[in-house]
Ligand code: TXA
């Protein structure tokens with residue numbers, strides 16, 4: 126079993142020691158939990174890929190404390206990057222920029238670019254400061270499964286990871302992953318919508334390219350089926366959902382939006398109408414529905430596609446995409 130540790134100074138020291146030995150440490154961030162490794166150590170990064178069952182062609186995000194560290198890992202860092210970093214870092218924005226030669230190719234999956242993010246979670250920042258170098262960290266789930274938003278989710282995901290440290294930073298405040306923004310195209314292009322909204326980015330930069338449907342093939346890791354529960358899941362408009370529920374001849378769970386209620390579903394998980402609160406609870410809801418032992422999960426499709434809802438819509442589409 127992994128070891129869930131409270132975020133004390135002693136735990137941080139143990140985590141730094143483990144990272145220096147090339148081991149993996151599970152870390153809290155404000156978006157989702159990550160599996161962190163020394164970004165400059167090729168064997169350590171390989172261990173992360175192996176542990177997740179992640180295809181070697183899907184690059185990792187490198188976590189830094191801020192711009193000075195980011196600049197060291199980037200071959201080019203322009204004014205727009207500075208502007209974005211000063212507005213959204215530390216936070217849920219990942220910038221894809223040309224990589225410096227010092228970044229191991231295994232991290233970037235052989236790409237000429239590197240994805241950089243300065244996370245806001247105080248425990249992760251303490252760890253980055255104590256470690257003194259960049260940490261490569263994908264979400265702490267098996268490849269294509271639902272991302273974890275609590276320490277217990279991580280432990281459930283990797284029960285066989287004996288003695289792996291999980292730093293417990295509490296439930297993730299944002300609850301869905303960072304926005305991945307490709308800075309090497311003109312205009313910059315959102316590869317994955319996330320915690321920082323496209324509207325916010327457009328306010329800062331002017332033109333930003335984004336399409337909820339088209340972006341799916343572009344970011345190497347954003348295969349259509351991703352963030353997915355193991356139980357067959359469907360995304361349905363409110364009325365369709367109620368019709369399906371009324372005629373269902375199987376045991377099913379429902380994830381809906383207040384004030385919707387779905388008769389016959391067990392469990393019925395009702396999420397808040399506020400998108401920030403919805404996002405913070407979504408992955409836990411998917412996990413609970415998945416663990417309920419039902420034959421199907423029916424999910425109410427949110428009506429709104431703006432702001433944080435577009436990232437939520439993206440995750441719901443992937444969670445319910447055909448296998
Ligand atoms: O919020 C987050 O971003 C979390 C926390 C732990 O920081 N991390 C996360 O990592 O979601 P991961 O590995 O699950 O997703 C990283 C995404 C993938 O879609 C990957 O393809 C993309 O970022 N990515 C990484 N490097 C890239 C690159 N050089 N070019 C394009 N996309 C890249």
Ligand code: MG
Nearest residue numbers: 263264265272
């Ligand atoms: Mg992931």
